[in-house]
Amino acid sequence: MIGELPQALEIGGVMYPINSDYRYALLIFEAYGDPELDAGDKAAVCVNCLFRQPESIPPELIEEAYEQAVWFLDGGDMPHGTSKVKTYDWQQDESLIFSAVNNVAKREVREPGVYTHWWTFLGYFMEIGEGILSTVIHIRKKQAKGKPLEKYEQEYLAENRSLVELKKRLSDEEQAEYDAEEAFVDSLFKGC
Numbered sequence: 001m002i003g004e005l006p007q008a009l010e011i012g013g014v015m016y017p018i019n020s021d022y023r024y025a026l027l028i029f030e031a032y033g034d035p036e037l038d039a040g041d042k043a044a045v046c047v048n049c050l051f052r053q054p055e056s057i058p059p060e061l062i063e064e065a066y067e068q069a070v071w072f073l074d075g076g077d078m079p080h081g082t083s084k085v086k087t088y089d090w091q092q093d094e095s096l097i098f099s100a101v102n103n104v105a106k107r108e109v110r111e112p113g114v115y116t117h118w119w120t121f122l123g124y125f126m127e128i129g130e131g132i133l134s135t136v137i138h139i140r141k142k143q144a145k146g147k148p149l150e151k152y153e154q155e156y157l158a159e160n161r162s163l164v165e166l167k168k169r170l171s172d173e174e175q176a177e178y179d180a181e182e183a184f185v186d187s188l189f190k191g192c
Contacts, residue, residue, distance in 0.1 A: 005117045009068040012061045017052040022121035024049055025073055029090045035169050075122045085144040087137045096133040136164050
C-alpha cells in the first residue's frame, strides 16, 4: 500500500517481522565493514540482526531471506545511484552523517527510545544538501574517478586530509603485521 513502511518481509510466501529501526541497519553495515568476517558470516549477521525471529525461517529459505534483507537495506525500490565507488563509511563518517541527517530531519535522530524506520533515515540521508559531508563525498568521488580537483577542493583536502581520506580497516592479523613492520622501521632509526 502506498505510504506504508515495511515491518515484515515475505519469504516463501510467509511474512516475517523485521527490526526496521535504522539502528539495526547500521549494526549490519558495521558487520559488513568488519575485515574479520567473511561473506557468509556477514550474511548471517544480516539475517540474524534484521529478522526478529530468524530461527523461525526454514533453512532452505535463508538465501531468500538474505536477498529480501538486502532489498530492504537498499531501500526497496527507492531510486539511488548505481555507482560502486565507495564514497562514505558509516563508522568513519558517523559524526558527519548524523549531523547532516539531523539537519534534514530537524531533530536529533539518535534520541534514545525514538524509533526511526530505516527507509525514513535513508530518505533523510538522500536529501542531505550542501555541507561538510557533501563536500567530503564530492571530493572522494572525484578522486575515485581520477578527475582533477578544483583549487578550492585541493585546499580543502590539504586542510582536512584525515577527514576526507577513507581509512582501510585491517583485520587483527593485518594490524599485527603492520605494527610489526612499524616497530622494525622504528628500531632501524632509533640510533640515528
